[in-house]
Amino acid sequence: MVRTSGAHQRSVPLLLILAAAALLAGRVASQWIAPQVDGASSLVHWVRLEDAGRLAAISNKPVLLDFTAAWCGPCHRLDAEVFANAELAREINERFIPVRVIDRQREDGRNVPPVAALLQRFTVRVFPTVIFADARGTELGRTEGFGGRGQFEKVMEQAR
Amino acid sequence: MSGVVMVETIRRHVTNAGYLAFLGLVAIVAIAASHFDRPTAAWPTLIWLLAVITGAGPIGPEFSSGTLQLILVKPLNRATYLLSRVAGVLCVVWLTALVAFTCEVIGRAFTGAIPWQVLATALLNSMADTLLTVSLLVLLGSITRAYFNAAIYVGTQIGISVITGVLTMSHRFPAVLQAIGTIDGNLFPDRPLTFDRDYLLLAASNAAIALVLACFAFREREVPYGAD
Numbered sequence: 243m244v245r246t247s248g249a250h251q252r253s254v255p256l257l258l259i260l261a262a263a264a265l266l267a268g269r270v271a272s273q274w275i276a277p278q279v280d281g282a283s284s285l286v287h288w289v290r291l292e293d294a295g296r297l298a299a300i301s302n303k304p305v306l307l308d309f310t311a312a313w314c315g316p317c318h319r320l321d322a323e324v325f326a327n328a329e330l331a332r333e334i335n336e337r338f339i340p341v342r343v344i345d346r347q348r349e350d351g352r353n354v355p356p357v358a359a360l361l362q363r364f365t366v367r368v369f370p371t372v373i374f375a376d377a378r379g380t381e382l383g384r385t386e387g388f389g390g391r392g393q394f395e396k397v398m399e400q401a402r
Numbered sequence: 403m404s405g406v407v408m409v410e411t412i413r414r415h416v417t418n419a420g421y422l423a424f425l426g427l428v429a430i431v432a433i434a435a436s437h438f439d440r441p442t443a444a445w446p447t448l449i450w451l452l453a454v455i456t457g458a459g460p461i462g463p464e465f466s467s468g469t470l471q472l473i474l475v476k477p478l479n480r481a482t483y484l485l486s487r488v489a490g491v492l493c494v495v496w497l498t499a500l501v502a503f504t505c506e507v508i509g510r511a512f513t514g515a516i517p518w519q520v521l522a523t524a525l526l527n528s529m530a531d532t533l534l535t536v537s538l539l540v541l542l543g544s545i546t547r548a549y550f551n552a553a554i555y556v557g558t559q560i561g562i563s564v565i566t567g568v569l570t571m572s573h574r575f576p577a578v579l580q581a582i583g584t585i586d587g588n589l590f591p592d593r594p595l596t597f598d599r600d601y602l603l604l605a606a607s608n609a610a611i612a613l614v615l616a617c618f619a620f621r622e623r624e625v626p627y628g629a630d
Contacts, residue, residue, distance in 0.1 A: 250477075250479065251474070251477065251479055251480055252479075252480055252621045252622075253479055254481070254617070255481040255485065255614065255617045258481070258613060258614055258617065259614055261610050262607065262610035262611050265603065265606050265607035265610050266607045266610075266611070268607070269603040269604060269607045272599060272600055272603055273600065313587075315594070315598035315599055315600040315601060316594060316595075316596040316597075319596070348583050348584075349580070350576060350580065351575075351577065351580035351583065352570070352576050352579065368592075368594075368595060387594065387595030387596045389595075389596065
């Protein structure tokens with residue numbers, strides 16, 4: 243065994259420790275101030291999942307399924323830039339039956355059966371995923387991730 | 403940070419035939435994938451693979467080959483050495499990511515509009531992803547020998563996926579599943595497709611913590627003469 247030199251060779255990286263502490267604090271603060279996915283800031287009139295099929299059949303409107311999660315940053319951006327936009331929210335409320343599907347896998351270790359079934363049925367791989375489907379559940383279009391308001395509008399236009 | 407260690411790390415990689423071949427492969431893949439509808443369809447995975455290969459190199463294998471003992475004869479701070487090696491490896495990985503990004507931009511310039519925002523976000527996310535990967539590998543390398551760091555890193559990732567799959571199918575032990583999900587989300591977070599501040603903060607803070615732990619582990623480690 244060998245100890246090659248004095249204590250200076252084994253000094254503590256103070257700057258790195260401070261940087262790690264600052265980043266950790268920033269991360270905690272970011273989660274603390276992040277908006278919750280509860281539709282509070284949304285102008286869209288979200289419909290309960292169990293009512294969506296019936297309402298879509300009565301009104302003959304397609305369903306808009308917003309697959310989202312509380313921890314998902316891009317989901318908050320989708321909320322802020324699309325669902326909290328008065329013009330887009332009005333169009334969504336008029337043309338679709340909007341349903342919010344919140345994934346709780348990471349928080350609770352599992353999803354409630356209806357949510358798990360929908361995630362599997364539509365093969366949702368990323369959040370946010372917005373799927374446009376007719377009353378029978380046939381997919382008309384989808385957006386994966388949040389690629390900006392323009393991309394969302396384009397897919398929404400195709401799903402009419 | 404030691405400029406000599408960092409530059410030497412970069413030099414050893416960029417003059418390596420294997421690295422140059424990999425760089426060529428990444429460039430070809432990025433140009434080929436620029437014809438796909440979905441931007442950045444292939445190269446971020448290759449960049450992650452390069453991060454695993456190059457990130458496994460510092461400390462552990464040097465310990466086993468006996469080179470670490472020779473290096474530490476010099477009056478060089480151990481934390482400085484470790485961080486300089488990490489910086490050198492990251493420069494090489496990020497240079498490769500930049501080449502891939504440039505190739506895709508050039509490829510898309512011939513086919514139509516360049517989705518700058520999507521491409522830049524993919525580059526940023528790839529850089530954050532590889533920062534965390536290299537930091538974790540160096541942490542594992544500072545407490546193990548040879549390339550056990552890469553084996554533990556990949557083995558843990560596979561193990562978590564298998565256990566998560568089994569527990570999800572069994573619909574039992576939700577608390578265990580949640581705990582494993584938290585570990586998975588911190589060590590191996592999914593690279594998002596879009597700009598995600600929380601993801602960047604998670605990757606940077608976890609990488610910094612991993613490097614602090616690596617410095618402390620390396621600081622206390624005894625370095626014997628000779629190779630394994």
